[in-house]
Amino acid sequence: MPAKTKKQATDAVLRQHAEQQFAHELEELAKADTRQRPPNWKLSPWAVATYLLGGTLENGFEVSPKYIGNRRLMEIAIATLTTDRALLLYGVPGTAKSWVSEHLAAAITGDSTLLIQGTAGTSEEAIRYGWNYAQLLAKGPSPAAVVPSPLMNAMELGKIARVEELTRIPAEVQDTLITVLSEKALPIPELGTEVQGNQGFNVIATANNRDKGVNDLSSALKRRFNTVILPVPGTAAEEVNIVQQRVASLGKALDLPPEAPALEEIRRVVTIFRELRNGATEDGKTKLKSPSSTLSPAEAISVVNSGVALAVHFGDGALQASDMMAGLVGAVVKDPVQDQVVWKEYLETVVKEREGWKDLYRASREVL
Incomplete structure (x- = not known):
């Protein structure tokens, strides 16, 4: 039986990543986008907003809306990511927080897959880094033995890391983010070194108000985020x-x-x-x-x-x-x-x- 082509394999998946499903739209936007782009961004903030909210380009190409709602909220979210502040999307369940997070990452960096899924069992290693224990036992702590988390990969690549359901993560694990968000660096004390965030790196987190009181964010962590509240549709x-x-x-x-x-x-x-x-x-x-x-x-x-x-x-x-x-x-x-x-x-x-x-x-x- 002949091997599947890459396109056939992609078409067969149940759910494509946003950057795959809307690749043509992103490509057309990139061609038409003449505005200033922040460092390491694939599109300008204007083009990212057009991708999210939909619109017609000068050549007549139609960009489908991914988010139907208050335009200003999306502009605030995008503007936040051009600064050194992380973004927290907050609201009731089902108000498109994860959807918006994925599409923002896809439009800005072309990669929405650097994802940490928050649960009650999420460990510090899932946010920072883990170890290849075979390497660790054989040679001791070394860069080759480090297993990078999505967050570490995002820092090194200058991309966006996504943290889903932040308030489901235990409070002491949440606070692992404080140094990363304030210093844009992730210490690796076992190696006496650190990973520094490159231009374009940022974090988008989501949380829903049904989890309020489960693992509330510390005031120190809240200060590292700009919060955008996504409402239920108005009409x-x-x-x-x-x-x-x-x-x-x-x-x-x-x-x-x-x-x-x-x-x-x-x-x-x-x-x-x-x-x-x-x-x-x-x-x-x-x-x-x-x-x-x-x-x-x-x-x-x-x-x-x-x-x-x-x-x-x-x-x-x-x-x-x-x-x-x-x-x-x-x-x-x-x-x-x-x-x-x-x-x-x-x-x-x-x-x-x-x-x-x-x-x-x-x-x-x-x-x-």
Whole structure:
């Protein structure tokens, strides 16, 4: 059997890195970009903003928006990375913090893969460096025995390191970043040396407010970051646009049929999520209880994609209320007692009475 070409292997992956998926857009932007670029940046701040927010270049090339929301927030985030300050993207789960982090790194350095995933088990070595113990035992501490972390690699290459879920990392491990962010150097005391950050090096971290109180950042570490808070979409139309765009993108990646789900079905999912999240119907006439789940745009995208998969493989290919309902229940009812009460009350007081939603109410009876 012939070996796969590099392109075939890349096309076969479930999820390409941003710099691979949008390589053509980045290439076109680089050609059209005549503005000043900070040291070691692939694009100017203007071009990075255009890549994130979308736009039309002078040659007519269309750049797709990656983030739909407040332009000024993205400009602040990009401007922060041109300075010696690190960037912290903060907000509720599902507000595109990781998505923005990845695309910023892809546009600025062409490499979004220098990633440290924060968990309760993240160790100091994952942030600083580890050791090749075979080398260490054979020859003692030496540069060859050092196993660099993504952060160390970013410093040496002048790129951006990404730290996901910073507040999930134990506080004493978080503080490993203080020296790196303030001195732009990573000491290696075992070798009596250090790694210094080269031009272009910086850090983008993400944290969500649901983790507040888990491992809060020390005041010393907070001072090393500029914080940009990413909000949930301000309007229903904005949220529908986000969900519609991401559903289309993910459907293509997962090789689902090209027929897009009806816009009306996406609107219904978004409406349900916004009403439950806000604790009131859109017209403000009915107060509602809110479930424990976040009900973010990311979860709305998941509900629609799950519904499309059900429609394709077990239905007629067209997204129906029954296809969406299973995903809706799974997204809303995280606590089987409290959330079940909230969801049933919403079904009886809102869905059952709303014109044009009878099919959704009937579908709910089949699932619950």
